[in-house]
Amino acid sequence: MSAVFSEAGRAEFERLLTRYPDRKAVILPALHLAQKEFGYVSDEAIVYIAGLVGTSPAEIEGVATFYTMYNRKPVGKYHVQICRNISCSLLGAEHLIEHVSEKLGVRPGETTPDGKFTLSTVECLGSCGTAPVMQVNDEYHENLTVESIDRILDPLP
């Protein structure tokens, strides 16, 4: 699979270059852009970004694998990420993780066979006052209960 930014993505990449005094500073935003356009950060995307930035694929891969948000493998259409840190745990996050795991039939780190959901546990999402919290793709869902999780996940197309 080849990886090339769309016209809009390429324009965004060029705009990013104007915001920093050093070309390599666009590596993180470019990886975000790649994930948005390709769904995950593929090997081809790494090579492509390395070419655009003017550095080695090894350097890009080193960066991409350091940060948890870059998915080096495809994830489901909906990436369900439930916080397991202390404030969420105190208010029942473990129970919610078990519930979603049973509901989707996958363990944390796995994707449903139809490719619809990936379940992950994550560390603090910075929303402790509205715990328990999960993120589905980019969107936060707060003050979760078993019932509200069902209401959020069930209607997803």
Added chain:
Amino acid sequence: MEKVLTTHFANERYRRLDTYRRYGGYEALKKAFAMTPEEIIDEVKKANLRGRGGAGFPAGVKWGFLPKDLSRPRVLVINADEGEPGTFKDRLIMSRGPHLLLEGIAISCFALRAHACWIYIRGEFAREAGIVDEAIAEAYAAGFLGKNILESGFDLDVTVHRGAGAYICGEETSLINSLEGKRGWPRLKPPFPASVGAFGLPTIVNNVETIADIPWIVTHGGETFAGLGVEKNGGTRLIGVSGAVNRPGVYELSAGVNLKEIIYHHAGGIRDGKALKAVIPGGSSTPVLRPDEIDVSYDIESMGKIGTMAGSGGVIVIPEGTCMVRSLSVLMNFYAHESCGQCTPCREGTGWLKKIVGRIEAGKGRQGDVELILDLCDNMMGRTICPLADAAVMPAQSFIWKFREEFDRHIGEQKCPYGNRF
């Protein structure tokens, strides 16, 4: 009580420039342009503004570390990588009052003679990054950012830079590396960022809340701001209360508010009428307190005197019936996950802490495990480039010192007395 930041946060439209200006927004910037940079820095020093990111360093003093010569351009970097468990205040500022931050940035950059600023926002805060980006676009269009701001001759570019999921990037030299497109490995100091920081330039890194306080300080004067707090701790603080309280949330209170009052008055006391078991007072890295220790002023010095920290203002409330070993296990998993791997004592140490606390909780603890944890802690504390190792050690030691009997009971009974549940 007088509020510095949150007065209009209930108004959804306050994030828009027109509403912000209706409430006096960007008037402080106009006032600042009539002052000299030195006069502004002097007000910030008088304000006793302490950094709100966790370390509590006096902001005016930090600003003074920039080299005197102006031959190299200097830059401001905003730390919006809010990741300390229990902390969720900067998210509130960015989503409810992004122009407070931008006006603070414009004034601060004028005072620091910086013409570029990057706002490093943790990657998960996609929504907040979008809100800040919209506010930046509004500010550019209205002439509050960009070239020749308000005909002052002062130019400033501000850019949002999104992180990608790494707690360590809240450490300022790690954040700088991440801004430069590298892995978020902390740097050895010296050189300090004020002399060699982002892109090799003299750099000041400040927390979102610290900078959002600046417009109020310029408007009302440093001494007035100082008067809102207590000695050496000026102003208000945004204090996030989470865990088992009736009204979790962010409260803007005097920097010298009493911790017990935060929990029982402002946050409405403990949930379900339970008793209090423990409080982690300033984010997950700060040493835990027992209920008999919380009648204390939340200022940095008073908290230091009782062996803990106000840190990033995140109060985590643990109710009776909670297993402290399990709670510590959650925290140790976190630090092991977030260690960047650069320094051996931290990379190995956080892994071992996770493993040993985990096996005690699982009912497989061995005699001597508690001593082993404490020994590991001694070999981690202060022996690494950045304070992440210390941040793991402080909860580990304090949980054991203050709740030792629970650890011993887990090992003695070879099970979790709380049934391995929260």
